[in-house]
Every structure is written in C-alpha cells, then in structure tokens.
Amino acid sequence: MSRGTYAANVNENDGCDGCALVPRREFLRDAGAIAVGILVALGASPARAAAAPLEAITSIGGSRDDKPYPIPAKDGSQIDKENGVIVTRWQGMVYAFSLACPHQNTAIKWFDKDGQFECPKHHSRFQPDGLYVKDSGRATRGLDRFAVRKDGNNLMVNLDKLYQEDDDETEWKAAVVTV
Template sequence: MSHGNEHEPCEPTLDACALQDRRDFMRHGLMAVGALIAMGAVPERLAALERTLATGRRVGNELRYPVPTADGATIDRANNLIIARFNGEAIAFVLECPHRGENVRWQANNNRFFCPKHESTFEPNGARIQGKAERGMDRYAIRREGDELVVTTTEKVRSTNAEAWAAAKVSL
C-alpha cells in the first residue's frame, strides 16, 4: 500500500532511481532551508548563530572571554555560563534558569532569554519578564581587562540582591 510520498525500491543501475534520490534530496533540502527562514535565520542572523557557542579560558576561579564585537549572547555550555552584550554593556549570567535549573536559550528574534521547561522569559539584561521563575537570571561578577572580559565564578549574584546584581556588569 502506497501513501503517495513513498516510492518503490530502485535497482541501482536504473537512471530513475538516481533521479528519484535527487528529487528526495532536493525536497528535503528545500524543507530545511524553509525551516531556517521560518526561524528567522536570514544571512545576517546566521553570522550571529555562529558566535553563540564558546568556551572561556579558565585561570583559577576566573574565566576569560574576548569582548564581543556585537550585541547578542555567547553560550559557554562547558562552564554553564552566558556572556551577553547589549546597549554598551556586558553581563555574565548563569546558564540555568533560576526556577528549576533548566538551561535557558537565547532567542535572537525576540531579543530575550527563554527557559523551555516552564516558559519563563527574561530581558537581555536578565530581568524576569514572565513565567514560573520568581526572579531574574543569576549573574557573576565581571570586569574588563584590555580585550578580554574576566568572569569570577565563585559566587552567583541573585537579582533579589538588587545592588550587587546591578553592579555585576561592565560598560564597553
């Protein structure tokens, strides 16, 4: 029984088999391109996607990263950390949502962080927008040394400590 999108197995020597495989390849390739476009992955955004993953250079209790050249978020999964650059400032966040520890994701098309487990959302500065999280994203102390950002990972700064949380950023 055929369902319309299935095809009979081809003999490798038949030209029709190669044609059918090329058609399948093109159909699947076009679907993948369509999905990228639907997600907003236009060429200028593809460049931003390329820089979303990085690993900091560890020196004792500190991690060192190059200063980002454009606004956006750099995810360091190995060190459970996010470096975000927005409006002339850099902030280092804990990768985990403050609600239940699920890793947050950067949504460039919405200019926000998102926790997929309970749908909490956060502004680029880590402030809570909505969801089950009861506070903003936790930050780390950060400073600039030349062309590097230096993040101290020994203590998380919660948004409930408003003064320390507001200070845990650096002007660029």
C-alpha cells in the same frame, strides 16, 4: 516557531536542548563552587529543536575566580557550556549569566529576533540584561549574574560569585561592564 533563535545549546545533537541542569550550584556569597551540569534532553518541540545554536565559547587560561572571555564584537549571546555561563553583549553592556533558569535550573535559550531569553520548561522570559519579564513562566527573579570586570578586550568572570537578584540586589545590579 519561525523566529530566528540562538538556543542554549551548541547543537541539537549534543543533548542540551531544553535540558535540565543538575542543581549542583551552591550559592556561597563570597566564595565556593558553582557546578552546573547538563543532563538529558527533555522533549523540545521540533521548532525549538531546530533553533539556531548559540555561538560556543571557551575560556582559556585564568582561574576559576577570574575566567577570561573575549568581549563579543556585537550584540548577542554566547555560551560556555562547560562552565554554565552565557556571555551577553547588549546595548553597550556586557553580562555573564548562569545558563540555569532561576526557577528550576533548566538551560535557558536566547531568542535573537526578540532579543530575549526564554526558558523552554515553563516559558519564563528575560530581557537581555537578565531582568525577568513580568507574568511570564514561573520564575520569580531575573537571571543570576556572575561577578564580572573588564580587562582590556576580555570580560573577566568570577565563577565563584553568582548573584541572585532577589537576594543580592546591589551586587546583581553591579555585575555588568560597559563597552
């Protein structure tokens, strides 16, 4: 595959390309812990293994329910691997998605050229706002979104509130800030 991509890993040597996320998430509606870990690499194709990495970001300071991330300066996606968060800016909107595919928790990738996410396991695709691309792969909903708010130049992410489109549709739709 020749298209330029951002992969959902920092680099191809750190064992995260196409890897499964340990499903330690607990979907507690108002509070609770969501822990996502990345385990072993699972046989990505050479083309995918050569994909350009997502830009890595780290949240400094804040609390688990109010983590600050700098709002990206341009459209694209960045990853906080430690917390399993992807911050995406797209056409005036900013989102914080779970890195885990909503089907079976595989780490998703961002394809910059196509402006889409794709799961390397069953190839579900997702628009930049997280909406599921119909009839792709095996997912049945969009990417899960963390609750967010804007504070100056930061996106504040609540890691204890993760919304599923098919379960918390109103909150899921509201989990976005404009820039």
